[in-house]
Amino acid sequence: MKESENTSTNFIKQIIDSDIESGKHETTYTRFPPEPNGFLHIGHAKAICLNFGIKASYNGKCNLRFDDTNPVKEEDTYVESIKKDVAWLGFEWNNLCYASDYFDQLYQWAEMLIQKGKAYVDEQSGEDISKQRTTPQEPGIESPYRNRPQEESLRLFREMKEGKHKDGSMVLRAKIDMTSPNMHLRDPIMYRILKKSHHRTGNKWKIYPNYDFAHGQSDYIEGITHSLCTLEFEVHRPLYDWFLDQIADPGKTRPRQIEFARLNLTYTIMSKRKLLELVEGKYVNGWDDPRIPTISGLRRRGYTPASIRLFSDRVGIAKRENTIDVGLLEWAVREDLNKISQRRLAVMDPLKVVITNYPENKSEELEAINNPEDLSAGKRTMPFSRELYIEQKDFMMDPPRKFYRLGPGREVRLRYGYFITCNDVIQDENGNVKELHCTYDPETKGGKSPDGRKVKGTIHWVSKPHAVPVEIRLYDRLFSVENPSDVPEGGDFKDNINPDSLVVNTALAEPSVKKIPPETHIQFERNGYFYVDPDTTDDNMVINETVPLRDSWSKKSKKK
Ligand code: ATP
Ligand code: MG
Numbered sequence: 001m002k003e004s005e006n007t008s009t010n011f012i013k014q015i016i017d018s019d020i021e022s023g024k025h026e027t028t029y030t031r032f033p034p035e036p037n038g039f040l041h042i043g044h045a046k047a048i049c050l051n052f053g054i055k056a057s058y059n060g061k062c063n064l065r066f067d068d069t070n071p072v073k074e075e076d077t078y079v080e081s082i083k084k085d086v087a088w089l090g091f092e093w094n095n096l097c098y099a100s101d102y103f104d105q106l107y108q109w110a111e112m113l114i115q116k117g118k119a120y121v122d123e124q125s126g127e128d129i130s131k132q133r134t135t136p137q138e139p140g141i142e143s144p145y146r147n148r149p150q151e152e153s154l155r156l157f158r159e160m161k162e163g164k165h166k167d168g169s170m171v172l173r174a175k176i177d178m179t180s181p182n183m184h185l186r187d188p189i190m191y192r193i194l195k196k197s198h199h200r201t202g203n204k205w206k207i208y209p210n211y212d213f214a215h216g217q218s219d220y221i222e223g224i225t226h227s228l229c230t231l232e233f234e235v236h237r238p239l240y241d242w243f244l245d246q247i248a249d250p251g252k253t254r255p256r257q258i259e260f261a262r263l264n265l266t267y268t269i270m271s272k273r274k275l276l277e278l279v280e281g282k283y284v285n286g287w288d289d290p291r292i293p294t295i296s297g298l299r300r301r302g303y304t305p306a307s308i309r310l311f312s313d314r315v316g317i318a319k320r321e322n323t324i325d326v327g328l329l330e331w332a333v334r335e336d337l338n339k340i341s342q343r344r345l346a347v348m349d350p351l352k353v354v355i356t357n358y359p360e361n362k363s364e365e366l367e368a369i370n371n372p373e374d375l376s377a378g379k380r381t382m383p384f385s386r387e388l389y390i391e392q393k394d395f396m397m398d399p400p401r402k403f404y405r406l407g408p409g410r411e412v413r414l415r416y417g418y419f420i421t422c423n424d425v426i427q428d429e430n431g432n433v434k435e436l437h438c439t440y441d442p443e444t445k446g447g448k449s450p451d452g453r454k455v456k457g458t459i460h461w462v463s464k465p466h467a468v469p470v471e472i473r474l475y476d477r478l479f480s481v482e483n484p485s486d487v488p489e490g491g492d493f494k495d496n497i498n499p500d501s502l503v504v505n506t507a508l509a510e511p512s513v514k515k516i517p518p519e520t521h522i523q524f525e526r527n528g529y530f531y532v533d534p535d536t537t538d539d540n541m542v543i544n545e546t547v548p549l550r551d552s553w554s555k556k557s558k559k560k
Helices: 010-022 042-058 076-088 099-116 126-132 149-161 213-222 230-248 272-280 295-301 303-314 324-339 440-446 512-516 553-559
Strands: 029-032 059-067 095-098 118-122 171-174 189-193 205-210 226-230 256-260 342-344 349-355 364-369 377-386 387-391 410-414 421-429 433-441 470-474 503-507 523-524 530-533 542-546
Touching: 010 042, 010 226, 010 230, 010 295, 029 226, 029 377, 042 059, 042 076, 042 295, 059 076, 059 213, 076 171, 076 295, 076 523, 095 099, 095 542, 095 553, 099 118, 099 189, 099 205, 118 149, 118 324, 118 470, 126 171, 126 470, 149 171, 171 230, 171 410, 189 213, 205 342, 213 226, 226 230, 226 523, 272 387, 295 542, 303 440, 324 523, 324 542, 377 387, 377 512, 433 440, 470 512, 470 523, 503 512, 503 542
Parallel strands: 029 059, 059 095, 226 256, 342 523, 349 433, 470 542
Antiparallel strands: 118 171, 171 189, 189 205, 349 387, 364 377, 410 421, 421 433, 470 503, 523 530, 530 542
16 A cells, blocks of 8 residues: 655655745635535545645635626536535635635626726627637637727626627637647636526626636635645636736735645546436436545445545645546545444355254344454344354355355354354255255353363354344445446447446344444445445344455456
8 A cells, every 4th residue: 555645755745845935924714615416426635635734734724615706507516515525525615715706806806907997898709709710720719809999898798798699699708819839828818707596696787707807806805825736727817817817916925726636436437428428328326326536425335434535545645637546535434434433244145044942932142342453432232042153154065165154064153152063054945055054062152262262263142033134235346347438439438337336135143233323334244344224214224335354356347
C-alpha cells in the first residue's frame, strides 16, 4: 500500500506554505463549489477532503458554495443531499454560500465592463459565435457587433435583464482577444437570456451569468485565497485572472486558481450525466443504490466517513490524470470496518448438521466475543443445539489434503463452540449432500483442545431452531470492464453493465442479529462486512454486503 501523503509534500500545500511564508496570506480560505445538479460522488469526496483538509491543516476557513448559475438543471433536493453528504463526511463549513447570492453584484460588474468598453452585446446566434471562434491555429473572426457603441450595449443589456428579448436572441460577451490561441479568451460569453425560474431567486432574473463570469468573482467576494479545481479548468485560468484584473481591488485578497487531477476509479462511472442516466433509466435503484459511487450509495453500502477520508488521503493529490484501482477504496473500508464492526455468525448457503450425541431437547448458550479488535465491545451468547447449519462450501465429500474444513471422518472446530467430527453423509438420490451426521466432543467447549489434539479448521455455524432469516443483498461490480467509458464506435457505456451486480439471498443468522438496528456495520465472520439497510422492517431485515473480507474480486470474476 502506498505511503500516506505527508501533509506538507503535496504541491498545493507547497504553494500555500510559500504564500504564508511570504506574507501574502495569513491563513487559508478554501471552498467546495458543487453545482446542485446531481448527487455527490466519490470524486467530489476527494475535492471535499482536499478543501476541508486544508482548512484543518492551516487553521483556515472553508465555505460550501453552491454554484447555482444554471436554473435549468438545478434543484433544491440536490442542495439538501449535498449539505447532508458534506456533513456526513465529517466537515463543517464556515459559510453556506450560493453564487446566486451574488447575482446583483455580478450584474453591476457586467455593466461596469460594458462602460469600460470591455464587454458588448452580441446579437448573433450561438452557432455563428462558435463558428467565428474557428480553431486555435487560426485567428477568430470578430463579431459585427464587437465595436458597437457602449451605450447601445448597455441599453440592450438592461433590456435583456428586463426580459424584453427572447431566449437566445443575444448574449453579453467580454471583449478580450479574438486572436488568442486560448479559445476561452476569444470573447467569452458572460451572460445569456434564460427565462427560467431559479430555485432561489425565483423569477427575478431573465439573464444568468456563465460559469466563468461567476466562479472567480464568487471566490473574490468570499475572500477565498486558494481556489482549487480539477484540471479541465486549467485552460480557463487566464480568463479567471482576466476577470479578476477588471474587478479586483488591489487592497483585497485575490484568489488564485490551482488545478489538480480529478479522481478516476477502475470499474466505476463518475460523471454526473452518466450517473443520472443510470438512475433515470432504472439501471440502478435510485441515487443511493449501493452499486454506484455516489456518497449516498457508498453510505448505504456501508462505507464510513473515516474510510472515505482515509482513501482520499492515500490517493493523494496529482497534477496529471490517472486512474486509481477501486481495490484501494475497498482496502480503506476494510481498514475502518475491521476496527468498528461487531462480529456475528451467519450462514449464507446452509447445510444441515445433526449432532447425534447431543440431547434432543437441550440447548445451551455459548459465549462469543463481539469484536476481537475492540474488547470494549463486550461479549454475547449464541445458542447451540442438536441441529445446526454450516456453509455448504465448508464441506467436501472428497476433500483435497489442504482443505481443513469438514469431510467424511474429519474433525473441525465450530467457532465459539465445540469440535465436531463428521460420521455420516446423507445424500439424495442424485448424490447431493442433504445433511451431515456428526458427533461433538463435550470436552472442547469454547473451541479449546483438551488433549493438545490438532484441529486446523474453524468454521461458522448457527443453531437451526434459533436461526433467523435475513435478506442479504450481495453486490458485484456494476461494470464488468475496468474502464466502462471505453466503448467502441456506436457503443454505449451501459453495454458494459454487469447483469449480475445484485444478487438477493436469504441467510440464516444467529438470533442476536435481529437486535441490530438499521445503519449498523457488522462483520459476518468469514463472509465479509455488511450493513443493515434502512429498508429493514420488523418483518424483513435487509442487510447489504459492503465488501468481502479479503480482495476476492479476482476470484469472483474468474468464476464466471
Ligand atoms: P461531473 O464531471 O461528475 O459532472 P462536475 O465537475 O461537473 O462533476 P461540480 O459540481 O462542478 O461537478 O464539482 C464540484 C467540485 O468537485 C469541483 O471543484 C470539481 O472540480 C470537483 N470534482 C468533480 N468531480 C471530481 C473528481 N472526479 N475528482 C476530484 N474532484 C472532482
Ligand atoms: Mg462542473
